[in-house]
Amino acid sequence: MPISQAFFRRSNALLLAIGIAVLVGIVATSLWLTSASERYFGEVTAARAVRSATADLLSLVQDAETGQRGFLLTREEAYLEPYNVALSKLAAQRGNLERAAAKLREVGPLLQRVTSELDQKMAELAATVEATRKGDTETALRMVRSGTGKQLMDDLRTDLTAILTNSEAELREAIDAQLIASTRLRWTTIIGAILILAMAGAASWTIISYTRELVAARREVETLNVGLEERVRERTDALVKANEEVQRFAYIVTHDLRAPLVNIMGFTSELEAMFKPIDAYVVAGSAASPEQKAAAEEALRVDVAEAIGFIRSSTRKMDGLINAILKISREGRRELRVETVDLTGLIETAAAAVHHQASAEESGGIEIDSQVPRVVSDRLSLDQIMGNLIDNAIKYRAPDRPIKIAVRTRRERRGWVKIEIEDNGRGIAATDHERIFELFRRSGTQNTAGEGIGLAHVRTMVRNLGGDIAVRSELGKGTTFTVTLPPDLAAYRRSAEA
Known part of the structure; x- marks a missing residue:
């Protein structure tokens, strides 16, 4: 059934409205899911930062304790190198942990205990190192044997492990939430693209069908009317050009073919004059004078040969002109493939x-x-x-x-x-x-x-x-x-x- 103009307009307006609504929905959902994904990514980054800062802080304390024990055993300053390095980095690393942990939930109390334990542990290490430097090795060893340092280290390790566990849990939750948001975003894009393609396909089918009918109708009209003026103009131009070419061709035939013909006629007349001294010599016979003989020989060898050469050249030129005209004439009659x-x-x-x-x-x-x-x-x-x-x-x-x-x-x-x-x-x-x-x-x-x-x-x-x-x-x-x-x-x- 032919598609009416009213149906074409209504259907395309409806499809356009649906397509715009779907597009707006896709954009809004994509923005919301993108924002959520960015938020979850921030949580993942924070959890990883806490994990890294916690591990680095624990490693520094262990390095400091290792340097302290080596110094107590050997009393040589070289063994304090790990202790000194850890001491120089400790403040910055504590700051990193505090900044990173501030973004996580339920780590405030743990962070306070870690701060207290860390201060006590570093104080205990500093006291033993100072006593050993003064030569009071007995006091230093007594402080170590008291178990206070070990207990502080165990408490510190336990609390740091708890922070790590908490950050790992939040990391997994954030990663899972980010995956869910990414999956929803992907499915939103896929479903939206399918809907838009469906709307575009329906609109294209309507447009193509309507256009095909218009083209068919227009082709029928063009068969009768379109191009009529153009064809008239082209045919008029062709006739004018053909008439001009006929005139030029007639001029060429009369002028270019006439020129060698005139030459032939002229040299023919000259040939008649050239044969007069020859005729006189022949008539005189044995009584001919040397002058008559010389004139006859010059006419026969020079003048006649020259005239015949000019006549031959003119005939060749006429033959070339005629062949060229025949060539163009044959081209005009050749059946084109x-x-x-x-x-x-x-x-x-x-x-x-x-x-x-x-x-x-x-x-x-x-x-x-x-x-x-x-x-x-x-x-x-x-x-x-x-x-x-x-x-x-x-x-x-x-x-x-x-x-x-x-x-x-x-x-x-x-x-x-x-x-x-x-x-x-x-x-x-x-x-x-x-x-x-x-x-x-x-x-x-x-x-x-x-x-x-x-x-x-x-x-x-x-x-x-x-x-x-x-x-x-x-x-x-x-x-x-x-x-x-x-x-x-x-x-x-x-x-x-x-």
């Missing part, structure tokens, strides 16, 4: 054929930037077009710099394909921009072989493919030929015939 053409590969092949000429000099070469990989057209025509234009860029290079050629393909209006062949060659004068496409016309210094039919042939092939060719150039700076073609020759033909 429409197929999918790998445009990028075709350009690369054409460039590879002359790459050795372009890259022979340092910093020279051919650069290809193809953004239109394929077209539907006639492969042979495209191959001849690209080969001719790239070959011309090589042929008419500037003698004072390495040749650089850039070939680019782009999409433009209505999806048409634009092919640009840019070079840094010697350039073309502005007055010759249109003239170079005429048959037997060439531009600039004629220091390369050619008859002036290449670009005329190229334009004929381009127009047979439904496109056109233009040129931008400046003397001394280079030339850019732009070929514009329909992306699908078969579709273009159907549109032109409609």
Whole structure:
């Protein structure tokens, strides 16, 4: 059943509202769970800090006790090194424990007892060390044997262990809570993404269905109306160009073919005059004078040979002109074979054929930037077009710099394909921009072989493919030929015939 415009609007508005609500829910839940996760992470960090500070403090007290006992046994100051080091670090480590434990619950009383026990233990160690230094070893040993130091150490170890146990419990609780928050956050994201994808899928289905119906209806209308003015304009332009070409062609035929014919007629008339001294010599026979004989020999060997040479040259020129006209005429009648053409590969092949000429000099070469990989057209025509234009860029290079050629393909209006062949060659004068496409016309210094039919042939092939060719150039700076073609020759033909 066709989708009405009202249904399309209502359904998409509803889906949009649901999607926004789901998105807001996901964002709110994610923020709350992220905040909880950060809080649990802080608790984990605090518990780990307490555990580390507790272990470090216990290790310092044990080091101090070890140094004290070594000193009592040996009475050598070297054995007090652990004691002195522990004593220098003790205040800072106590501060670390107090700061870390302040963030945990139920450790206040334990921390107070640890502080008291630690003060007593360090006082006991200091008293024994001081007595030993004064030589009163008996008093020091009596203090050790009294067991007060051992009891203080046991109490301190017990209370520090209790703090560790408490911190471990809070650490496990915080880790479990953090895992739960992370799991909830993950499931919230997954469920929310599924809901959003479902809403997007439903909206996409509605939009695609509605758009498909619109496109079908629009295509029917376009079949009848859209492009009519464009086709009229294109056909008018084509007729104008065809008329101009017919006029130019008629001029070329009458002018360029007439020139060698006039030469032939002129030298034919001269031949008649050249045979007069020969005829006089033949008529005179044996009575001919030496002057008559010399004149006849000069006419036969020099003048007649020269005239025949000029006549032969003129006939060759006429033959070349006629063959060029026939070539372009046959190209216009050739049946085009429409197929999918790998445009990028075709350009690369054409460039590879002359790459050795372009890259022979340092910093020279051919650069290809193809953004239109394929077209539907006639492969042979495209191959001849690209080969001719790239070959011309090589042929008419500037003698004072390495040749650089850039070939680019782009999409433009209505999806048409634009092919640009840019070079840094010697350039073309502005007055010759249109003239170079005429048959037997060439531009600039004629220091390369050619008859002036290449670009005329190229334009004929381009127009047979439904496109056109233009040129931008400046003397001394280079030339850019732009070929514009329909992306699908078969579709273009159907549109032109409609």
